Amino acid sequence: MARKRAAVLISGRGSNMVALIEAAKAADYPAEIAVVISNDPQAKGLEYAQAQRIPTAVVDHKPFGKNREAFERALQAELEKQNIEIVALAGFMRLLTSWFVSQWDGRMINIHPALLPAFKGLDTHARALAEGATVHGATVHFVVPEMDSGPIIAQGSVPVLQGYTEAALAARVLKIEHRIYPLSLKLVAEDRVRIAGGICIIDGVAQPKGVQISDA
Numbered sequence: 680m681a682r683k684r685a686a687v688l689i690s691g692r693g694s695n696m697v698a699l700i701e702a703a704k705a706a707d708y709p710a711e712i713a714v715v716i717s718n719d720p721q722a723k724g725l726e727y728a729q730a731q732r733i734p735t736a737v738v739d740h741k742p743f744g745k746n747r748e749a750f751e752r753a754l755q756a757e758l759e760k761q762n763i764e765i766v767a768l769a770g771f772m773r774l775l776t777s778w779f780v781s782q783w784d785g786r787m788i789n790i791h792p793a794l795l796p797a798f799k800g801l802d803t804h805a806r807a808l809a810e811g812a813t814v815h816g817a818t819v820h821f822v823v824p825e826m827d828s829g830p831i832i833a834q835g836s837v838p839v840l841q842g843y844t845e846a847a848l849a850a851r852v853l854k855i856e857h858r859i860y861p862l863s864l865k866l867v868a869e870d871r872v873r874i875a876g877g878i879c880i881i882d883g884v885a886q887p888k889g890v891q892i893s894d895a
């Protein structure tokens with residue numbers, strides 16, 4: 680099967696982008712990272728992608744001001760220029776309009792650092808600690824117009840141990856993010872995930888919370 684052309688969209692350090700780039704080096708990985716796009720010209724992740732000789736592009740949101748659709752049309756043009764088939768958001772810190780989301784219906788995935796539907800939004804690790812969660816983790820899901828929602832492809836859970844600081848918990852979750860994101864992109868690129876009734880059907884099995892892995 681031809682490898683699917685995937686774009687990774689970042690805004691910052693890009694450790695999930697690195698995990699995807701590294702996974703895609705395997706000859707049998709079903710996707711290639713065809714472009715890395717950042718909305719921030721200073722994003723650290725761009726340097727890594729460039730060093731790997733992966734095409735990069737910056738679509739800076741600032742010149743567009745409040746005109747989100749104009750920014751997204753520029754983004755869409757970059758994606759079309761590279762004949763992208765799957766978009767992977769990896770710490771991409773822009774809210775997306777329903778117009779953009781509809782361009783990538785069932786073909787755009789995101790990673791969120793919590794076990795959705797718990798802890799949507801920001802500061803997930805601090806909130807999990809404050810609420811006394813005993814299990815926390817990360818989720819990869821298809822993007823829908825509502826933020827941090829959408830059919831779940833995979834989740835990775837970690838125990839919240841006594842005395843964990845926010846940084847310690849974040850580091851532990853990040854490690855499992857780096858496992859579930861390459862796994863999820865692989866499943867999507869292999870066309871093994873269908874969406875029906877708002878949930879993912881993976882290889883013929885309806886899984887309300889996707890593939891579950893744990894780092895117990």
Ligand code: GRF
Binds near residue numbers: 689694695790
């Ligand atoms: C990750 O925690 C991811 O779950 C969230 O943003 C962070 C990005 O980190 N969406 P990185 O840039 O991939 O290192």
